[in-house]
Amino acid sequence: xxxxxxxxxxxxxxxxxxxxxxxxxxxxxxxxxxxxxxxxxxxxxxxxxxxxxxxxxxxxxxxxxxxxxxxxxxxxxxxxxxxxxxxxxxxxxxxxxxxxxxxxxxxxxxxxxxxxxxxxxxxxxxxxxxxxxxxxxxxxxxxxxxxxxxxxxxxxxxxxxxxxxxxxxxxxxxxxxxxxxxxxxxxxxxxxxxxxxxxxxxxxxxxxxxxxxxxxxxxxxxxxxxxxxxxxxxxxxxxxxxxxxxxxxxxxxxxxxxxxxxxxxxxxxxxxxxxxxxxxxxxxxxxxxxxxxxxxxxxxxxxxxxxxxxxxxxxxxxxxxxxxxxxxxxxxxxxxxxxxxxxxxxxxxxxxxx
Numbered sequence: 001x002x003x004x005x006x007x008x009x010x011x012x013x014x015x016x017x018x019x020x021x022x023x024x025x026x027x028x029x030x031x032x033x034x035x036x037x038x039x040x041x042x043x044x045x046x047x048x049x050x051x052x053x054x055x056x057x058x059x060x061x062x063x064x065x066x067x068x069x070x071x072x073x074x075x076x077x078x079x080x081x082x083x084x085x086x087x088x089x090x091x092x093x094x095x096x097x098x099x100x101x102x103x104x105x106x107x108x109x110x111x112x113x114x115x116x117x118x119x120x121x122x123x124x125x126x127x128x129x130x131x132x133x134x135x136x137x138x139x140x141x142x143x144x145x146x147x148x149x150x151x152x153x154x155x156x157x158x159x160x161x162x163x164x165x166x167x168x169x170x171x172x173x174x175x176x177x178x179x180x181x182x183x184x185x186x187x188x189x190x191x192x193x194x195x196x197x198x199x200x201x202x203x204x205x206x207x208x209x210x211x212x213x214x215x216x217x218x219x220x221x222x223x224x225x226x227x228x229x230x231x232x233x234x235x236x237x238x239x240x241x242x243x244x245x246x247x248x249x250x251x252x253x254x255x256x257x258x259x260x261x262x263x264x265x266x267x268x269x270x271x272x273x274x275x276x277x278x279x280x281x282x283x284x285x286x287x288x289x290x291x292x293x294x295x296x297x298x299x300x301x302x303x304x305x306x307x308x309x310x311x312x313x314x315x316x317x318x319x320x321x322x323x324x325x326x327x328x329x330x331x332x333x334x335x336x337x338x339x340x341x342x343x344x345x346x347x348x349x350x351x352x353x354x
């Protein structure tokens with residue numbers, strides 16, 4: 001009976017932690033929408049949001065330009081940053097668990113490099129859909145992500161028919177180097193598109209609107225819910241692939257399904273924001289310190305934490321040098337590199353201790 005009471009107390013505590021996380025996430029979104037190069041009061045921001053969400057709100061004294069800034073510029077940008085950060089963080093958490101490598105993230109498989117190659121190729125060659133240029137770029141990025149995944153898994157299968165983790169990682173690293181070299185060549189040959197390609201390659205949400213949100217939202221929701229649905233299987237993978245098979249998990253099918261969903265999330269994220277590094281590496285580590293290794297908690301909290309992290313770093317990128325802004329990838333790379341060094345240092349010290 002005491003054990004049951006302890007589990008109930010722990011469950012209630014976890015529920016409250018999750019609720020507080022959602023409240024904090026909503027507060028971060030609200031503050032990010034309020035702040036920018038044009039100062040807008042919190043009360044005006046609140047009334048504009050209430051007006052657009054529920055058709056109510058006191059708009060007295062609020063200029064139409066202010067409403068346009070909130071509704072058409074900052075809201076879609078903040079939502080897109082939240083989805084991108086959540087997607088990259090969730091992908092990183094899956095890769096670290098699936099590949100059993102604490103320093104892995106979604107780019108370990110080379111999927112993000114493949115998506116970046118597809119997007120840069122679309123920009124340089126001017127491959128666009130006449131009715132939706134954003135959709136053309138996204139389709140090119142996702143298509144190359146899928147092709148990258150198929151190529152990597154095919155090569156890994158040829159080398160090792162059991163598709164072991166080490167084989168997949170090694171194949172992914174080699175492919176990342178190849179895709180990166182081709183992308184660099186395209187940047188050199190980009191000509192008039194050089195500025196756009198360079199700025200995109202550093203990661204940025206500048207100029208993104210509701211069309212990008214509409215493009216990403218369905219894929220983000222489907223991919224995130226699909227991955228979270230495999231939480232129990234990922235818990236089984238933490239015991240080892242052999243043990244997971246013994247308890248009835250189809251390890252090969254689960255692994256392929258998770259890799260496909262991860263590649264889709266990464267491909268869409270790359271297409272709307274460019275290359276943004278370290279989010280998938282750092283955020284899952286920070287989250288795991290709070291939630292522990294249980295994926296039923298780790299995955300949704302990583303999703304929320306990654307979204308908050310990206311929204312805050314994007315806020316820094318557009319306010320630190322206001323009215324100028326710099327690519328958000330610079331902020332995430334700098335922050336992530338520092339945390340990466342700390343994690344790597346502690347990881348090595350822990351291994352030497354034991």
